[in-house]
Amino acid sequence: MPEDNVIYIGNKPVMNYVLAVVTQFNSGSNEVVIKARGRSISRAVDASEVSKNKFLPDIKVTDIKIGTEVMKGERGDNINVSFIEISMSK
Amino acid sequence: MPEDNVIYIGNKPVMNYVLAVVTQFNSGSNEVVIKARGRSISRAVDASEVSKNKFLPDIKVTDIKIGTEVMKGERGDNINVSFIEISMSK
Numbered sequence: 001m002p003e004d005n006v007i008y009i010g011n012k013p014v015m016n017y018v019l020a021v022v023t024q025f026n027s028g029s030n031e032v033v034i035k036a037r038g039r040s041i042s043r044a045v046d047a048s049e050v051s052k053n054k055f056l057p058d059i060k061v062t063d064i065k066i067g068t069e070v071m072k073g074e075r076g077d078n079i080n081v082s083f084i085e086i087s088m089s090k
Numbered sequence: 091m092p093e094d095n096v097i098y099i100g101n102k103p104v105m106n107y108v109l110a111v112v113t114q115f116n117s118g119s120n121e122v123v124i125k126a127r128g129r130s131i132s133r134a135v136d137a138s139e140v141s142k143n144k145f146l147p148d149i150k151v152t153d154i155k156i157g158t159e160v161m162k163g164e165r166g167d168n169i170n171v172s173f174i175e176i177s178m179s180k
Contacts, residue, residue: 041132045172049158053170064154066176068139080143082135086156 005029009036009044017047022055025090031062034086037069041084048086056088063087095119099126099134107137112145115180121152124176127159131174138176146178153177 007020017034024032036044052059065085073079097110107124114122126134142149155175163169 039129039132041135042129042172045131045156045174048156049170049172053158061156064156066135066138066151066154068143080139082132082139084135 005031006033006035007047009034009040009047011040014043014046014050017043018050018055021047021051021088025056025059025088031087031089034088035083037081037083041082044084044086048088052088059088059090061086062089095121096123096125097137099124099130099137101130104133104136104140107133108140108145111137111141111178115146115149115178121177121179124178125173127171127173131172134174134176138178142178149178149180151176152179 005024007017007024009017021032021034034044034048048061052061063085064087067083068080069083070078071081095114097107097114099107111122111124124134124138138151142151153175154177157173158170159173160168161171
């Protein structure tokens with residue numbers, strides 16, 4: 001799957017990401033992957049659910065992965081951050 | 091699966107829930123389900139990841155479900171809230 005089917009969730013309102021998901025499917029993608037780290041994980045689930053329930057009734061969640069990434073902290077230390085990847089398909 | 095294998099994630103520090111998961115497995119459960127709604131979803135993923143990576147290396151995440159629940163808002167209106175259920179097994 002090409003990387004441009006991936007939507008990274010940040011701190012913007014949920015509807016921004018819903019719009020991104022809907023646009024991606026409407027432009028011909030058969031699969032979209034929503035990725036988020038840390039506190040944005042809740043927003044990723046919201047974005048997936050709102051996209052599916054309100055705008056894309058034919059789309060299914062086909063896979064959900066969770067895991068831990070090691071990132072560099074502000075003082076150069078390693079910090080563990082949880083992530084989620086939600087795959088949605090036509 | 092009996093309901094007492096379910097750990098509900100609220101607003102306490104992640105380690106409280108990690109302790110609950112570890113205790114549940116150590117007391118003989120073969121499966122634990124971590125449930126969370128709304129903003130606690132991120133904490134549920136953290137609790138699952140920390141339990142698995144730091145304390146329970148033999149436990150696997152066997153299923154992850156996401157969905158939407160309708161709840162009553164403060165003014166009696168219906169509000170949609172996302173939830174996650176993470177199943178972990180020996």
